[in-house]
Amino acid sequence: MTEAFIIASLFLGMAVLLVPLANRLNLGSVLGYLIAGGLVGVVLKLVAPWLGMDSAHLLEQLNHASEFGVVLMLFVIGLEIQPSHLWKMKITILNAGGLQVSLTALLIMMIAMFGFALSWQVGLAIGLTLALSSTAIIMSTLNEKGWQNTIGGKASFSALLFQDIAVIPIIAVIPLLATVSPQGGEHLAHGIDITTHLPDWLKPLVVIGAIVVVYVLSRYLINPLFDYIARARQKEIFTTAALGLVSVIAALMSLIGLSPALGVFIAGVILSESEYRHELEVDIEPFKGLLLGIFFMTVGAAFNFTLFAAQFWLIIALTVGLMVLKGLVLYIVGKVLRLQKIEHALFFLALAQGGEFAFVLLTLAVGQSVIAPAIADTLRIVVALSMAITPLLFLYYEKMLLKKILQGDDVQRQADDIDEHNKVIIAGVGRFGQIVGRLLQFNQFKVTALDNDANMIDTLRKFGWKVFFGDATRMDLLHAAGIEQAHCFVIAMDDPEKVIDLAAYLHEHHPKLNLFVRARDRTTAYHLYQLGIRHIYRETFESSASMGEAVLKQLGMRAYQAKRAKLRYQHEDEILTRKMAQSYFEKDEKGHVLNVQEQLDNVANILANDQHIKQYSLSQDTGWDEHSLINDLGNQKAD
C-alpha cells in the first residue's frame, strides 16, 4: 500500500509541478505530461529498487492501465458525433486515412529495404507501425485549442479514425510477416484473445457478432438502465455505470482482438443520440483527463535515456527523417483533399509523429519474431521523441504560421487599429454570430469579432471585419479586443460549455456589459437563466416558430392571426422555460443539485408543458374580442 502511495505521489506531484508550467510557457499540456513523465522515469529508476520493484515492469503495467484514458477519450469523441455525420465523412476518412497509411508504409518499407538492408517483411512491419499517428496527442491538443471543428481539424480526425480502424488488419497481418518461427511467450500485446483457437473462417463472424452486440447494448439496453439508475438519484452510481459501460465494451473488443478504442468509439457514436449523452460526457471527462495525463507520463517515463545517449545521432536522424517523411506524405494527402493553406499546414504538422499504437505493434512484432528486439528498442525512442516534438509543432503552427497568415495585411493597419475599440464584441462568428455581425455592420456599427476558425477569419478580414484569432474564454484576448470599452457582448460560440463559462465570467467580472447569449438548446438556456443572464436566444426557437407560422397560414389562418399565434406561443414558452429552468436546479433534501434532472429536457416534458400553455391561455387570441361588448349591448336591449 505504501508503495502505491509513493508512486501515486510521484506521478501526480510531477504533473502538478510541470503541466501548469508547460501551459504557461504555451507548450501545451501534452508536452508537460511527457516531460513530467521523463522525470518520473529517472526518479523511478532510483527509487524502484529501494521499494523492491522493477521500474520497467511497473511502467508497463501503468501504461496498460492508463491506456484506458485513450479509450475514454475515443468514447467521448464518439459521443459528439452523430451516426449520420460519420456516414457523411466516409469519403474523407477513406481518402485522408487510406492514402496516408498506405503511402507512408510503402515509403518507409522502401527506405528500410534499400537504406538499411532489411527484408521486405521487416520493412513492411516497420512501415505499418510508423504510419500510425498519435490519436491521444492530436485529439487532446485539437480539443484544447478548440480546433476540432475546423476543416484541418476534421481532416486530421478523419485520418486518425481510419488509422484506428486500420490497426485491426495490421495486428492480423504482422504475425504473417514472421520469417522465423515465433519464440513463443507473449502472443498479443493486448493480452487474452479468445479467437486464437478458433478456425479462420469463424473469426470474421465473431468480429461482426461483437459489433452487433455493442450496437444492441448501446441502442436498446443502455437507456432503460440509465433511466433506472437516474431514478435512484445516486450520482456516483451513474458515474460507475458510465465507466462500467466503457469497460465492458473495451473488454469485449480486446477479447476478440479488436482495438478497444474503436469499440467504444462505435458505442459513443450510437449513444450520441441518447438523452444521457451530456451526462455521460460530464461524468467521464475528469477520468479521461487524469488517465490520459498518466498515459502520456508513462510514455515519457519509458523513454530509454541510456540507449538514446548511445545512439544519439542515429535516433535524431531517424526521428527527423520520420517526421519529414510523414509530413511530406500528409502534404500530398492534403493537396488531394484540397485543403487551403492554413488548414493544410495544421493537417501535415499535426499528424507527422508516431503514435501510441506503435508501442503495441512493436511489442507484438518482437513477440512474433518479425522485428529484432534491438531495432524495436530504437524505434520506441524514435516514436516517443516524435511524440514529444509534436506539441512544439503545434506551437510553431499557432504562434508563427497562423500569425503570419492571418496578420499578413495587419502590419500597415496596426497604427489605426490601436485606439479603435468597437462598442460591440462578438465571440464566435460561425453560422450564428455571423448573422448578428452582418446585421450590425449593415447598420454601420463596427464590430470586433473573436473566433478560432482560421479560415473564417481569413475570409471575414478580407471584408473589413476586425477579427481576433483565439479562444474567447482567454482573458488576454478579451482585453486585446477592448472588453473594457465595449458596450454589448454577443456570445455566439458553438460549444455550449464555453458559452456558459464565458457568460458566467463576464456576468461576474463585467457587470455593466450587456450580454447577449446564444443557447444551443434548452439545457444551455436553463444554465444561462440560472446565471441571471437577461438576453438569451435559443438557437432554433425563432426560425422553427416562424416556420410554424407559415404552416398555420397555409392552413387558412389569416396572416396577422398566424403572426400573433406564433408570438403568443413564443411568449408562453419563454415563461415556461424560465420556470423549467428553476426546477432544473432544484435541490434535494441534502442540498445536492439533482443533476439527473437532465431528464427534464426530454420531449415528453416539453409536450406536457405545451398542454399547460393551452390551459393557461385557452389557446384563443383575445385581441379585438367582442364578446363582452356584445353581451353588454344585448343586456341594454333587455332593459
Next chain:
Amino acid sequence: MNKVLVLFAHPVYQTSLLNRTLLEGLESTAQVTVHDLYEHYPDFMIDVAHEQNLLNAHDVIVFQHPLYWYSCPALLKEWMDLVLEHGYAYGTGANALQDKIFISSITSGGDAANYAGERNIRDLLKPFEHTARLCNMQFLPPFITYGGLKIKAGNFDQLLTKEYLTEQRERFRALLDDLVHQRINEANCLAFDTMNDRFDQLEIQHD
C-alpha cells in the same frame, strides 16, 4: 374609366360581419384592386415603394376599415405615416396624388344614433379629410355601414337586419361602379354629409 384601389385594413377580418358582408366575393378586376393590408404586412413591414406604385396606378383610393377609437386600425395608420411621404404625397412640388379621389368606407359597431351631435361622423373623420386635402386630393363624403355589434347582440329584427346588410352590400358595389365610371366627384357630392345620404336621395328620386 377610373381605376379604384380599395385599401382594406382589419386585424380580425374573420370575425367581422360587416366587412365580410361588403368584401366577400369582391375579387380584384381590371378596374378595382382590393389590397388586404393585414394579410400583406402581418409584421407591419410596409413596402413603401410598392405601395406608392399602387397609388400611382390608381385614380381612386378607398380606405375600407372599421372605426377603432374614432380612427382606423393601427396598420392603416402606419401605412399613412410611411407611404404618404413628404416630397411624394405633399410638400413643394409633390403632386403624385393630385386630383385623385379619396373616400372612406367605414364600418362601425354602433348605429347611426351613436354618431349624431357632438360625435358627428364627419367631424370624427376630419383627420382623414385634412390628410386628403394636404395631398391635393378630392375628398368624398364617407360611406358608412353601421351596427356590427348591435346586430351580433341581436338588438334588431332578423329580417330587417338581412335586408339592411343586403342593401349595404349592393350600395357598396354601386359606389365602386360609380367611382369606376366617373359618375361622382367632389363637386357633385358637396351637398351630402355621407355617401349614405346620396344613396337615400337617389332612391327617393327613383320612387
